[in-house]
Amino acid sequence: MQNKIALITGASRGLGKDMALTMAAHGADIIITYQHKATEAEAVAAAIIATGRQALALQLDVADTTAFPHFTTQIKTALQQYWKRDHFDILVNNAGIDAAAPFVSTTEENFDRLFQVHFKGAFFLTQQLLPLIAEHGRIINVSSGLTRFSTPGYIAYASMKGAIEVFTRYLAKELGHRGITVNAIAPGAIDTDFLNAATAAHPELKNYLATQTALGRLGVPEDIGGVVAMLCSEEGRWITAQRLEASGGMFL
Template sequence: MTAPTIALITGASRGLGRNTALKLAAQGSDAILTYRSNRAEADAVVAAIQALGRRAVALQLDVGDSRSFEAFADQVRQALAAHWQRTQFDYLINNAGTGIHASLAETTEAQFDELVNIHFKGVFFLTQRLLPLIADGGRIVNVSSGLTRFALPGYAAYASMKGAIEVLTKYMAKELGPRGIAVNVVAPGAIETDFGGGAVRDNAQLNAYVASQTALGRVGLPDDIGGVFASLLSPDNRWINAQRIEASGGMFV
């Protein structure tokens, strides 16, 4: 019997990370989930994955604190040994993030630094720290945003970090290619989650505007995105590498 694949998904206690974990579980993958502060939400995702017949564990991680990554990698190593009797996992999904909406003129240095630490520095150095634990032939998927292709006022700092992630993805693919590790980036459009205070979900005017600018005529849902990640990690898509894949329903086409 073939051993199950194991995915490590950051920020998987809610939103897109949660949906991705469940889609992957339905596809046959086990999971190591990270959460920042809400243990109860993370445990609920673990229970949902177990209900699908897969194995999962939840570990606390603040992706904005690179000083914690060495200890986190040790926790991952211990979890792999205890729950899977393995030394490596197969898929890394750098999903955890936060949203800040502020104009170029109003963005504070503290806000900028928080975005750098979570969305760019965190992804760079967490991936670096976990490289020995990713199996050869594995996959990495980073998360960007439709905002790197189109510009909306108030997202200059956030979108800039995501632009950096898109460049980093190409370099990861190039440097990890000799190990057979494919690296891609998924760029969601506007999605109804609690991200950024839930504005897209809860602000009716904003929701209607986004829907009017989307070819498929509505705002995206988490269920529209989780399957994109799961599909990218399926054996059929092993030859897709170093690509930006936008999942926005056709925003601003």
């Protein structure tokens, strides 16, 4: 991954942050996006720069497709300014939100927000950025273990992630002639602020989830970054159109 350029959405914290730090440790330069947490995003970029790699943080609301043309222009400018290049190598569609609700109380507003962030945004951002992705590049879409097993309250969220997995397979077929691989990574329960918020009313659920995992614990962001780095490495060149679950063996 030496001297590759990776663009990771939603990388100011959690999984995206660890992906950025891990890929930088493997020799990549990183462009991260954030929606609101500019200070946290700049701290991630600074940590990467301190290791000797280049990094840049840009604001982006992935739910706002009207912002994508301007964002693409920003990427073009940054590529020239910082790297004297016209293309980047790796796109990770990681940005996400949580809005748990059972089927009978899922509102159109919550459904639409999940759709805009988790599927529509990833779909059209990838389309917009595709001309800037280098030949033999990598696209990683973040899915969820919830497409395999069912957890109450996540019917809408998991449906969007199911759509992302179908998108992944179709896109891999369409981009194969360019040597671009497209894969989905499906984390299980990861001990982040997302999970803390989801279990705030019932903290005992975290222990339950750990007992339902073959490896006996919740995942942590560091369990995911290395998997993404592997898929984006030269060693991952023959893997495409796949859903790779990294859950520690949840609900087997």
